[in-house]
Each structure stands twice: as structure tokens, then as C-alpha cells.
Amino acid sequence: MRNEPIGKVFALMLLGVMLIVWSGCGDSDEPLVKAETPSEPEELTSDTPIPVTLTGSLKGEVEKIVGVQFNIRLLQDGTVVSSVEADADGNYRIDNIAPGVYTVQMTARGYEAVEQTVQIHADDVALLDRVALKALEIPVPHIQGRLLNQATKQPLDRARLQLLDETGNVREVLTNETGAFEFENVPAEQQLTLIIDTDGFERQELPIPPIPAGEIATVDVELVRLPRFRGLLSDHITKQPLAGFLLQLIDEAGNVHEATTRGTGLFAFEGLPAGQRFTLLINHEKYEKQELLIDPIPAGEVAITEVELVPLDRDQLPVGEGLEVGTKAPDFRLPDGDGKIHALADYAGQNKVVLVFDRGNW
Amino acid sequence: MQKIYGAIQAEGAELIAISSDTQAQVKRTTERIKADFPVLSDAERKTISAYNATDAFNRNIARPQYHIIDENGIVQWKFVDVRLAGRLDPAKILEALKAL
Incomplete structure (x- = not known):
């Protein structure tokens, strides 16, 4: 193995753009649940700096055999x-x-796999010796397939699949950018189990019936995405987004899922357990503590909500002393006894409003 | 408040009442006092808090207080009742409204 220097290699992250239309949100804290659609962006926009990681590369050659991949x-x-x-x-x-x-593993259908150990250094390209694969003496079966997101039918790239045979051996492969995967040279006439456990999707364990020697079994799998919960956190008074706030989502089993709001005030919880109620907890020293109950979110769907936090040190007046004359009155949207929503904004530019707060004794 | 509602409207104003009661409690109150003006439920006390109207001794309820907000959304007058049981004479509200 030899190493040759190259220019700095930076890990690049391709970030999708978040486009959420908040229609229907804001009237209540009830999350809006919607099904996943092909056009839905996969990632939130990040406004945090992308960490620069120094990485290395490797390259090598397998002796060419016509018609063999x-x-x-x-x-x-x-x-x-x-x-x-x-x-x-x-x-x-x-x-x-x-x-x-x-470990670098080189393999092909009908050929013995060859493995080499390699040390990767930052800024270097490790060069592996050329290898020749030897044909297997007896025919063996193979498994191929594709992995898709059930809702969007988009391929799942770099998803991890494991194949368990009767002797307990586990083989592991990754899908490529088209969602395709391949297990070459699997044991013939054995009951196999395909295990797919990829982040954000429901775990699948599929029995593969024994495959005769020399044959290729095709197993296409569609995975259901686990529930997601997204939202916008803002200040109740200023309506400004709140960035860098820690949110905790507690499921029925007591597991705590955490997310931090981005600069846009958006937060996202991914890969949540399906069919469970959650408690959303936001505890910040400068705001009133918020605790919201979130209804179960079906698998494959995303719940969206808006949360506003009420600041504790909103003004200089002591608690309960009302607003100062001359200040802008905060808008509100509240229901009457029949559930009809009334907003201060309804009267803007038309009427004065006498606003009375009381303990219910009018 | 119902007694002066007509007079408030005659001054070109609307009367809105807010409490920390639930929607069901608000409905019962509205029916009991035969209120024609909107009585709103702020069970989560977000608006009560936003108006700094939280009772200093019991943070679950609102402290009795009155704001007059002009057409531009600016607070032009307010009155905070320091008494636990007593309430402002509604005539004082009308007086303030007429003076604006």
C-alpha cells in the first residue's frame, strides 16, 4: 500500500431547502398531520456552519473479467x-x-471475495495492490433488490441491509444511489433472513426462502417512514423565531427525544415511535415552561405545529400590573364559549376595544 | 358589564372579556350573565400573560384589569383593580372612553 498526497478533501453536505406552508396552523396547538408526499423536502435548512472534516481516499484495481461486475x-x-x-x-x-x-472487500457473483486491510490518512489517497478474483468451483445463489420509500417511491441511498443465514453468519451491504443492493454468493438451500434497520424507517425482517444454487432471487422492499414531528417556535409577544432552544419530546415509554431549533425557529423530530402519545416539553429560563400533549402520529406521516413561548421578563412592570399606556397591545386569537375565534386584529382600524380581564366573575 | 355594553358600542368601541376559564366554563358564564359581548377563554393564560394580567398571588387566574385599546392597537388607558372582590364602577370605563 502506498500513499500519495492530494489537496484538502472536505466533507460536503448537500442540504435540502425547507419549504413548509403553515396554512391552517396557528389557530390551536393541535398538530396538523399530513401524509408524506414525493415533493416534500427531506431536510431542514441549516444555518449553522458545516463542520469541516479532513478525510482520505483509496483507490485500487481488480483484474478485469469481461461481463463481471x-x-x-x-x-x-x-x-x-x-x-x-x-x-x-x-x-x-x-x-x-x-x-x-x-477492511476493503472485493467481490463479484461467482467469485471468491478478497479482503485487504488499509490505513486511511487525512489528505491522502491510499493505493491498494491490484487483485485477481478466483472463480468459485460450484455455483451459488445471489440476492438482488431495491429499497424504496413506500410513500414517495424514492430510492433509499446508503441504507444498511443485513442477511442472516442458518449458521448465524451475518453479511452486510449498503444500497447505492438508485436504492439497489446485492448479496453475492449466499449459501444455497438455506433459510435466510433479510434485516433492514435504517434510520427513520420502520425496521423490516423478511424471511427469504431457500434459493437453489446458481439462481438469483430479487427482493424489492418498500419501507414505511417512522413518524416525524416538526414545528416553529416563536416568541408570543414579538412573534420572532426562537433559535437554539432545546425541545424534549417524551414518548409513552418515557424515552426522551431531543431537538434544537434552528435560526429560523424550526425544529424537527425524526424517526419517532408510531402510535404513541407524546409530551412536548420546552423549559427555558427566560420563558414560561410549556408542556403540550401531542396525539399519536401515524407511520409515514409528519405532524406540524406552531408553539409560542411567553417571555417572563416581558416588561419592567410588576406581575399583574398590565401594559403601560402607549404600548402596542399584543394581538390574540381566543375562542368564546361556542368556540368562535375572536382576534384583536378583527377591530384594527375600525373600533376601540375595551378589554377586560377577570376571574370569570363578570 | 352587560349594562354598559350598549353605551360602549355607542362610543364606537367593542367590549371583550377574557378569563382563564375553560371554553365550557366561559359558555356557562356567558349564559348566566346573558352577555351579548364576547367572553373569551384563555385557559392556557397566554394572552393574560402577554397583557401582564396574571394575578400576582394565583398565577392560574387573571387579575381584574381593564385596557382601552385604540383603533391603531395602542393601549390608551388602563385600570388595575387591587381589590380581591370589588370591581371598578363600569361608569369609570365609559368616562375614560369618552375622554379619549
């Missing part, structure tokens, strides 16, 4: 962290690898 997998501590296909000439390259020691 080589799969190259990079493993660390037995877990696949990256995978690529070699090109038509047998060359391959993997970039953006965190420094460390890895």
Missing part, C-alpha cells in the same frame, strides 16, 4: 461504511473516508 465494500469493525462498483476496467475509488483502519 465487481463490488467494493469498505468495512470498519465489521460494519460496511461505504461501497462502490468498479468501472468496466476494474478500477475503483472511494472518497471522504474518515482516517482509520479499514
Whole structure:
């Protein structure tokens, strides 16, 4: 193995743009639940600086065999962290690898896998020796398939799949950008189990009936996305978004899921358990504590809500002394006894308003 | 308050009452006092808090107080009742309204 320097390699994150229309929100704290649609953005916009990580690369070559596709997998501590296909000439390259020691596995249908250990350094390209794969003496079966998001039908890239055989051996692969995956050279005539446990989606465990030697089984799988909960946090008085606020979502089992609001005041909880009630807890020293009950969110759907926090040190007046004359009266939207919503804004530019607060004794 | 509601409207103003009661309690109160003006439920006390109208001794309820807000949304007059049981003579509200 040799190392050659290259220019700095930075981990690049492609960030989607969040576009949420808050229609229907604001009248109550009840979250709006909606089904996932293909056009829905996957990520919130981040306004925090992207951390710059120094990484390395590796490249190598597998001796070309006409008509044979080589799969190259990079493993660390037995877990696949990256995978690529070699090109038509047998060359391959993997970039953006965190420094460390890895195992490179080179394999193809009907050929013995070869493994090499490689040390990856930041700013370096590790060059692996050329290898030749040896054909297996007996035919073996293979499994191929695609992994899609059930709602959007979009491929799931870099999802991890495990294949468990009758002897307890586990093989692991990643999907590529088209959602495709492949287990080459699996044991013939054995009951197999395909386990898919990828972040944000419901876990799947699929029994694969024994596959005769030399045959290829195709297993296409659609995964249901776990519930998500998103929202906007703002100041009740100024209506300004509140950034950097920690929100806790507690499920029925007592598990605490945490999210922090972005600069836009948006927050997002992903991969929540389905069919459970949650308590949303926001406890900030400068605001009144908020505790909201969130109804169960069905799998594959996203609940959206708006939350406003009431500041504790809103003005200089002692508690209960009302607003100072000359200040802008905060708008409100409150129900009467019949549930009809009344807002101060309804009277803007038309009427004066005599606003009376009392304990219910009119 | 119902007694002066007509007079308040005659001054080009609307009367709105807010309490920390639930919507169901507000409905009962509205029927009991035969209020024609809107009586609103702020059970979460967000608006009560926003108007700094939280009772200093019991943070679950509003302290009796009165604001007159002009057409531009600016507070032009207010009165905070320091008594626990007594209430402002509604005539004082009309007086303030006429003076604006």
C-alpha cells in the first residue's frame, strides 16, 4: 500500500431547502398531520456552519473479467461504511473516508471475495495492490433488490441491509444511489433472513426462502417512514423565531427525544415511535415552561405545529400590573364559549376595544 | 358589564372579556350573565400573560384589569383593580372612553 498526497478533501453536505406552508396552523396547538408526499423536502435548512472534516481516499484495481461486475465494500469493525462498483476496467475509488483502519472487500457473483486491510490518512489517497478474483468451483445463489420509500417511491441511498443465514453468519451491504443492493454468493438451500434497520424507517425482517444454487432471487422492499414531528417556535409577544432552544419530546415509554431549533425557529423530530402519545416539553429560563400533549402520529406521516413561548421578563412592570399606556397591545386569537375565534386584529382600524380581564366573575 | 355594553358600542368601541376559564366554563358564564359581548377563554393564560394580567398571588387566574385599546392597537388607558372582590364602577370605563 502506498500513499500519495492530494489537496484538502472536505466533507460536503448537500442540504435540502425547507419549504413548509403553515396554512391552517396557528389557530390551536393541535398538530396538523399530513401524509408524506414525493415533493416534500427531506431536510431542514441549516444555518449553522458545516463542520469541516479532513478525510482520505483509496483507490485500487481488480483484474478485469469481461461481463463481471465487481463490488467494493469498505468495512470498519465489521460494519460496511461505504461501497462502490468498479468501472468496466476494474478500477475503483472511494472518497471522504474518515482516517482509520479499514477492511476493503472485493467481490463479484461467482467469485471468491478478497479482503485487504488499509490505513486511511487525512489528505491522502491510499493505493491498494491490484487483485485477481478466483472463480468459485460450484455455483451459488445471489440476492438482488431495491429499497424504496413506500410513500414517495424514492430510492433509499446508503441504507444498511443485513442477511442472516442458518449458521448465524451475518453479511452486510449498503444500497447505492438508485436504492439497489446485492448479496453475492449466499449459501444455497438455506433459510435466510433479510434485516433492514435504517434510520427513520420502520425496521423490516423478511424471511427469504431457500434459493437453489446458481439462481438469483430479487427482493424489492418498500419501507414505511417512522413518524416525524416538526414545528416553529416563536416568541408570543414579538412573534420572532426562537433559535437554539432545546425541545424534549417524551414518548409513552418515557424515552426522551431531543431537538434544537434552528435560526429560523424550526425544529424537527425524526424517526419517532408510531402510535404513541407524546409530551412536548420546552423549559427555558427566560420563558414560561410549556408542556403540550401531542396525539399519536401515524407511520409515514409528519405532524406540524406552531408553539409560542411567553417571555417572563416581558416588561419592567410588576406581575399583574398590565401594559403601560402607549404600548402596542399584543394581538390574540381566543375562542368564546361556542368556540368562535375572536382576534384583536378583527377591530384594527375600525373600533376601540375595551378589554377586560377577570376571574370569570363578570 | 352587560349594562354598559350598549353605551360602549355607542362610543364606537367593542367590549371583550377574557378569563382563564375553560371554553365550557366561559359558555356557562356567558349564559348566566346573558352577555351579548364576547367572553373569551384563555385557559392556557397566554394572552393574560402577554397583557401582564396574571394575578400576582394565583398565577392560574387573571387579575381584574381593564385596557382601552385604540383603533391603531395602542393601549390608551388602563385600570388595575387591587381589590380581591370589588370591581371598578363600569361608569369609570365609559368616562375614560369618552375622554379619549
